[in-house]
Amino acid sequence: MRKYAIVLFLSALLSFSGKTMAQQDTTLAQKISREFCEEFSKKDFARFSGSEMEIGLIILPIVLKYKNEIEKEWKLSPDNEEDFEKIGERVGAEAALTCPKFQEFIRSNLSEITAMDEDKELKSVSGTLQRIEENFFQVLTVKTKSGKEERLWWFQFFEGSEELLDNPNKLLKKNIKIKYTEMEVYDPKLKDYRKIKVIRGLEKE
Incomplete structure (x- = not known):
C-alpha cells in the first residue's frame, strides 16, 4: 500500500x-x-x-x-x-x-x-475573517469580496498561526489571506465524500 x-x-x-x-x-x-x-x-x-x-x-x-x-x-x-x-x-x-x-x-x-500531504498544490483565498468555530478542530470562516463565505480547517501548525494563538479574536473582521490545500473527507451525515480546505498559511493584508 x-x-x-x-x-x-x-x-x-x-x-x-x-x-x-x-x-x-x-x-x-x-x-x-x-x-x-x-x-x-x-x-x-x-x-x-x-x-x-x-x-x-x-x-x-x-x-x-x-x-x-x-x-x-x-x-x-x-x-x-x-x-x-x-x-x-x-x-x-x-x-x-x-x-x-x-x-x-x-x-x-x-x-x-x-x-505527508504537503506536496499538494497550494491555493489561497482572501477576505474578512468572520468567525472561528471550535469543534473537534477549529474552523475559520472567511468572507471574500464577492460575498462568498469560505470555511477553512485548522489541523496543525502553519506560518501565521501565532496570530491566532495569542488572541484568536483580534483578527475578526480583519482582512487576511489564507493559503490552503484541499483534502477529501468522508461526511457521515451525507454518507459521501466532500472536499475541505486545510490551512497551510495565514497573513494579514
Whole structure:
C-alpha cells in the first residue's frame, strides 16, 4: 500500500463534531474495518514513522479476503492501485469513527501524517475573517469580496498561526489571506465524500 493510501485512512476523523455516532455493523466498510480494528489493536503502534508498511500488511489480506464483495458492491478492484486507494478511503473512514486504538494513533501522529500531504498544490483565498468555530478542530470562516463565505480547517501548525494563538479574536473582521490545500473527507451525515480546505498559511493584508 502506498503511503498516500494511509493518509486517506484518516479522512473521517476530520468530519468529527465530538459526538459519538452509534451505527449497526451492516455495511461492507463496517465489516472490513471491524476486522482491521481487531488486528490493529493487537499491535503497539506508538509512532507513525516506520509503521506504514506494517499497517499496510494488516489491511491488505483483509481487503483481499473481501475482494469479490468489494468488486460487486463498490465496483472497485484491489488489484488496481487507484481503486485500492479508494478502498482505503472507505475502510479508513469507518475505522476512524469506530476503532478507539486507531483514533488514538491518529491523534498522536496527526501532524506527521498530514505533513505527508504537503506536496499538494497550494491555493489561497482572501477576505474578512468572520468567525472561528471550535469543534473537534477549529474552523475559520472567511468572507471574500464577492460575498462568498469560505470555511477553512485548522489541523496543525502553519506560518501565521501565532496570530491566532495569542488572541484568536483580534483578527475578526480583519482582512487576511489564507493559503490552503484541499483534502477529501468522508461526511457521515451525507454518507459521501466532500472536499475541505486545510490551512497551510495565514497573513494579514
